[in-house]
Amino acid sequence: MDSTSPRGRAHVLVLPGGKPSSHAGTRPWHLTSVRMALLTEALRSRLTGHGITVGQVRYGVRGWNGDRMSPVHDALRALDATLDRRPDTRIGLVGHSMGGRVAAHLAAQNGVEAVVALAPWWPDNDAELVPAGRRLLVAHGTGDRWTDPASAESQTAAALLRGVDATWCPLPGAGHFMLTRPGWWHSVTADFLIDALTPETSSTGGNHDA
Numbered sequence: 001m002d003s004t005s006p007r008g009r010a011h012v013l014v015l016p017g018g019k020p021s022s023h024a025g026t027r028p029w030h031l032t033s034v035r036m037a038l039l040t041e042a043l044r045s046r047l048t049g050h051g052i053t054v055g056q057v058r059y060g061v062r063g064w065n066g067d068r069m070s071p072v073h074d075a076l077r078a079l080d081a082t083l084d085r086r087p088d089t090r091i092g093l094v095g096h097s098m099g100g101r102v103a104a105h106l107a108a109q110n111g112v113e114a115v116v117a118l119a120p121w122w123p124d125n126d127a128e129l130v131p132a133g134r135r136l137l138v139a140h141g142t143g144d145r146w147t148d149p150a151s152a153e154s155q156t157a158a159a160l161l162r163g164v165d166a167t168w169c170p171l172p173g174a175g176h177f178m179l180t181r182p183g184w185w186h187s188v189t190a191d192f193l194i195d196a197l198t199p200e201t202s203s204t205g206g207n208h209d210a
């Protein structure tokens with residue numbers, strides 16, 4: 001696909017994890033940033049040939065911080081900047097852990113078509129914020145002890161019942177930090193985004209054993 005597609009361009013915003021509460025500034029060497037930088041590069045290598053660009057959001061501070069929802073504002077600015085440059089851009093959101101919560105809070109914004117939540121932190125049934133008509137992929141290690149895979153699965157099922165095109169994709173025994181079979185996380189995310197953001201394509205299924 002190229003930029004002349006009748007559906008316009010597509011862009012993916014990658015949303016790192018963080019902490020429930022912290023006003024410390026984010027740094028590129030923090031593990032949350034490094035982890036998602038690796039995912040960002042993997043997605044670029046897979047998605048560029050499909051006309052999909054990828055950018056990683058950097059938050060001002062590391063924490064969610066209660067009602068302040070600090071990273072949501074940073075991500076919304078990045079989304080608005082993308083749409084200001086090209087209003088017809090189709091947006092995909094990819095968030096890990098706290099980034100999955102950020103993605104849920106942005107899912108109803110104009111232009112957003114696809115959401116990928118990787119081991120999401122959804123303490124307040126945040127998946128309820130994903131509106132009907134969006135496509136949602138939730139991938140989670142069943143051995144995660146940092147965020148709750150059972151809750152994520154039930155929230156995904158509830159989203160499907162209310163009209164979200166939602167898919168639950170567990171990785172048996174894997175933990176929170178995507179260290180078990182990292183290629184699997186990259187592949188399921190890339191395949192889903194290609195299918196969701198490019199016209200008249202179907203998922204290739206990929207090789208998730210990487």
